[in-house]
Amino acid sequence: MTWYELDHSRLVLEYLRVSRSYPNCVLNRASDATLFWTGKSTIEVGPIRPETMAFRVDYPEDFPATYPNAFIVRPELPPEEVGHKWHRWPRRGSICFVMPKNWQIGTTADEIILKLEDWYFNYIALKNGLIEEMPEVGRAILPGEFRANG
């Protein structure tokens, strides 16, 4: 029995919130009955307009007791860019958006997609030398000359 078969309300809430904030996202079901969101997002990082980000958010089998896994599908990220500096989990390459012990059960997928966008913003900023390190949470504050579009 999957989490969404047990708790219909939670799936309805997830769906409602994601489709309201990200109407281009699609909810899919894998062959093992797990659910995952796919979608795309375009952001601007100061003067930089990076490639549109394609992402995926996977609900784990024990959701909502533990957090979904969030991945950037495109652009393809270098596999060596994992660990604390890059805020990516070493093995799976998913984005580290929360310390496992700090996961809040009430957090829904739309909030995680927002964190994915923040991560991508910070990543592009770092890769382009606009910041020296990715912040722990939220979006990096760009230097003044780049801030207008950030």
Added chain:
Amino acid sequence: MPLDLAVAVAEAETTAGWFGGGTLQSEQVFAVTSAQIGTDTKYTGYFDQLFPHRSLDAIEGSFREKLAPWRKIRPDTIESYRPYQWFETTQLSSELSLEDTEMGDNKICLCVIERYDEGPKVRAFLIESRADSSRLLPMEVIMVPRNPDPYVRIPAELIGALLDKRVTIIGAGSGGGEVALDLACAGVGQIVLFDDDRLHSENYIRHILTKREVGRMKIAGVKDAIRERCLPTKVTGHELNIVLWADKFRESLSENRPELVICATDSRDSRRLANVCCVVFGIPLVIAGILDAGRIGEILLVRPGESACYECIRMGLGATLETPESGERSLTPYAGGEEADLQFAVQRFDVGFVSSIATRVALQVLDPSSYGRLPADYLIWGREKSAEYSDPFRFEHPLSLNYVPLSKRDDCPVCGLPNTDLEGLDIDEEFAEIIADLGKLPA
């Protein structure tokens, strides 16, 4: 003495023979396993009741095969020979059909069987001989029936109220194993265990299992520990971690519909998962754990829809629940992380206190008329007097139990009020539409 051999001997035509068996030297015990009756040798059918713990001693060599003579005598014959009193050897040997030479100068062990309408009575004596005198030194005989009634000393109404109850226990470690055994001894009819761990040599210092079970799955060992007490409890084991096999866990709850779930793991994720599932299923949940290297125990009873759930507790304790990033002194004993704490729980009795309280909390759910309701559903036990942490983790005396009144939180994402985003929606209808539209852009 297995009862089946005593009956066979009592009903036989012949009046004398030998019992075969073994002695465990360290225990001064002679376990009877066969009886020579005439030309036949009959073996007990209760072998498993006699030897489950002694078979390894046999392999190690401290268990020695031995014979002891048996004599069938007229009822009450032996009463005329007072223990420890000296009698003429010829008189005693004649009465007991023993050769004078058998009496010798050494002590011999003799079993006497008297046949009564209500069944055979077996007694055993050491016969000590000196010159022409002999005396009987009584030995203890423990009869071993096929199916002993373990509840002889427990009021039947206490057992009867629990025989149809079903309990799921997550974690068969030192805490969960103890609770499982306690509940089975209390009379709970069905127990479903979840645990994917094996017994390691460092485990048995706190566990109900011993070094003989090292390497076994813990649930198999706990199952045997219950079976070896001849308890009627039906135990089912799932060698699974519920976090990794959450779907199987939910299926089990859905199919078995236990009256209670007990989470006795040291894992935050399994507690959270059990909490979410139990609240949605409406099944009461007891969460029991050790904190602060065994100095503090935490027992929470979640009554879905009625009392605070595990998530309410986490929210209530707020930011102080987890390790402070700055390294400042924590206000709660969670600083080391829940998973790490049990590894350093120093004594078996720390776990024993907490598991006993957890069992008592469980029993009030399973049989509220016999086990009255406790003053609160959140209990904090303290081994030492301590003001190290903030309430409710302060203890004025050693071995204190703090009853902590807690209310269900309206803003709890697990058991609180329905989310306002869902107001006015027909949830099942919406759910069906979502499932039908999987893989498509939202309408």
